[in-house]
């Protein structure tokens with residue numbers, strides 16, 4: 001094997017082993033402290049399928065060990081491979097400790113959600129972005145660590161964020177809820193409810209998103225999401241928690257008033273979480289028959305561009321219909337050239353991004 005290829009493969013194996021090792025340890029924490037760390041609603045599901053999740057965990061530990069060993073074999077520097085293997089051993093040692101019953105907690109962390117989502121999305125999107133890349137860029141491109149921190153906070157804090165996002169609607173719009181009306185809505189066919197949720201949530205979120213672009217103080221929060229200069233599946237997680245909270249609270253409003261059935265909402269949330277990642281991905285697919293029906297990577301990449309022609313366009317998360325209706329749609333035959341904010345750039349580090357909206361100068365206007 002030539003030396004370059006060997007070093008390349010060795011480095012990849014070392015990084016994969018290290019990352020997978022960290023996920024294994026975090027997953028073991030979930031097995032150990034389920035009441036504290038695991039999303040409450042998902043706990044019965046995990047318990048009913050414990051063997052399956054134990055199996056996934058065994059496979060991940062084994063893969064970590066094998067990748068670590070491969071990197072030891074391929075690389076002269078042994079540090080990273082050894083680190084991955086050490087993490088796998090920690091996970092193994094934790095495996096033989098009994099799970100700790102801490103009793104019911106009112107709010108638990110969604111560490112399980114973070115670990116599973118990162119594993120699944122990584123396994124789906126990393127190969128896809130290699131095979132169908134729109135632009136040649138590294139997996140560990142600039143800012144990936146910051147984005148991973150955003151990903152961690154929004155996933156591990158999923159329950160806290162969801163509960164907080166429900167408060168405004170419950171506090172301000174309880175008067176608008178009619179039980180009979182909600183029952184009639186929930187009795188409709190699932191597919192119809194699914195389309196209605198898409199239409200209603202997307203309409204509300206369209207205007208909130210537009211406000212985030214046009215009100216200078218709000219823009220300083222949303223500029224974080226637009227600060228990525230390279231797009232990929234992880235870049236979509238770069239979002240100020242205030243942005244996440246306000247957007248979710250707004251999206252919850254029509255759901256709270258219209259009262260759809262649980263099954264329709266679960267289908268919607270599952271679809272949305274995947275779709276939100278997908279539209280940021282570095283893939284060159286264009287979907288000729290869908291591109292004006294539903295937001296595709298091409299559509300949302302134009303929202304992230306810093307090219308003059310695409311500024312303040314494509315606010316809709318899912319349905320280009322709303323951009324067409326309100327005159328903000330833009331999807332020419334070519335792809336955008338550059339991504340990011342114009343004139344100013346929020347800092348690259350996570351804490352700097354959190355503090356950014358509270359530090360900015362008073363005279364700052366959108367994009368400048």
Ligand SMILES: [Zn+2]
Pocket residue numbers: 209213222225226303
């Ligand atoms: Zn935006």
Ligand SMILES: [Zn+2]
Pocket residue numbers: 225236280300304
């Ligand atoms: Zn985006």
